[in-house]
Structures are given as structure tokens and as C-alpha cells.
Amino acid sequence: MAEALTSGSALSRLRVGLIVPSVNAVIEPDCARIAWPDVTFHATRVMLRETTPEGLRQMNEGVAAAADLIASVTPDVVAFACTSGSFIDGEEGLARQIASIEVRVGCPVVSTSRCIVAAMAHLNATKVALATPYLDEVNAAELAFLESHGLTVTKLRGLGLSGKAIREVPPERVKELVRDVDTPDSEAIFVSCTDLRALEVAEELEHECGKPVLTSNQVTLWGIRNALGGVPAVTSYGKLLA
Known part of the structure; x- marks a missing residue:
């Protein structure tokens, strides 16, 4: 992969497939912010009406069909880029979901929830303050998922939102939420949801x-x-990507 990135030919371009909830209007602009050279992002959507356990499970029923669609761009990696959709049924449900996507796309598959766990391990952090836009029942599922992976949530705050309302939260409100959820004993803060304007x-x-x-x-x-x-680090978007 690293050689392909530096070859300079048109054939060196790497394609990233994104499977995202239909309401999400934030992840694609965030991908554009990163703008890795010779990496392109291609999204397909799955219908999500409300960010509730029932709504997320209904959305997840369409993920396999979305994987079939994104496979047609011959991606080098596919991301199931929905935090709540990937944790709602725990690690067992997520494992089934990832396996279903992998068999359709024929390339590595990452999911937001597994990336949370891996990033915390990379930072040698086990205590996390959790900020979310979600309803209480979705927060409970995320708490259970993180704890099942050995993480301790020092404090949790949610905004009680669902669906399209999440993308309308301004960055200033995100900052207020993070300040409120931070605790002296947390080793990191995680701001959940791919449709929340937190990266900026x-x-x-x-x-x-x-x-x-x-x-x-x-x-x-x-x-x-x-x-x-072989993809370069980026600045201005936090320690993890630097």
C-alpha cells in the first residue's frame, strides 16, 4: 500500500468505502478536512429515521445491501461509520455485522466502535469520559459496549437527541458538553457519533x-x-491522527 501511495500514477489512488446512516451530514465533510493525497472517499447510505435501539436495528438490516453497493467501487478498505449502529447489539452483534460486510466487499473492514477500543489501547488509556448526543437507552448500550472491552467510563453525559437533530448541534455546544463531562481521573474523553461536529x-x-x-x-x-x-499523519485534528 505504501508503494502505491508514492508511485504518482493514476492507478495509485486508494479508495475508501463508507457505509453511513442516511441522515449523516458530517462525516463526509470531516473526511474532506483530512484530504490525504491519493486517497478518495466514496459513501453509500442506509436509512436511519431515529437514533433509538429500534431505529438502529432497522437500519442495520440494510447494511448488507449497502455493502453490496459499495463493493462496486472496488474499495481498498470499508468503514461502517456509525457509532451507535455498531455498538447497539454488543461485540457479538458487531462481529456478525463485520463478517457480513467483509464477505461482500473483499477488503478490510473497520467499524467506529472497534476503532474506539483500539484507539484507547493505542493511547494506553482505560478510563474515559463519554460525551454523546444520544437518548438514555442508546447511552446505556454504549456504556455496556465500552465496559465489555475493559474500559471504565468515569462520567457520561448525553444530549437526549435523535436522528436529524444530532447534526444540527453546533461545535460550541460540543465544547460545552466536553467541559461538562471531563473528570480529573479520566485519561481521555470520547465524543460519540459520526454525525456530531466534534472533529473540528x-x-x-x-x-x-x-x-x-x-x-x-x-x-x-x-x-x-x-x-x-503508508498514509501520512495529519495535524490540527488531535493527538491520535498526528
């Missing part, structure tokens, strides 16, 4: 809080970079 303020918050501030789109992009190999 992650580095500012890291400087303010004095610890890593991870976001769903940041950890997903980090997982994509690791899967591709």
Missing part, C-alpha cells in the same frame, strides 16, 4: 483539557489509515 474542535479541546479528546470520525479515520498503511 478536538485539538482545541485537547489543549484545554490536557488529555486526548477522541471523536467518532477521528477514530474511524485513524482506523482507516491503519488499514491502508
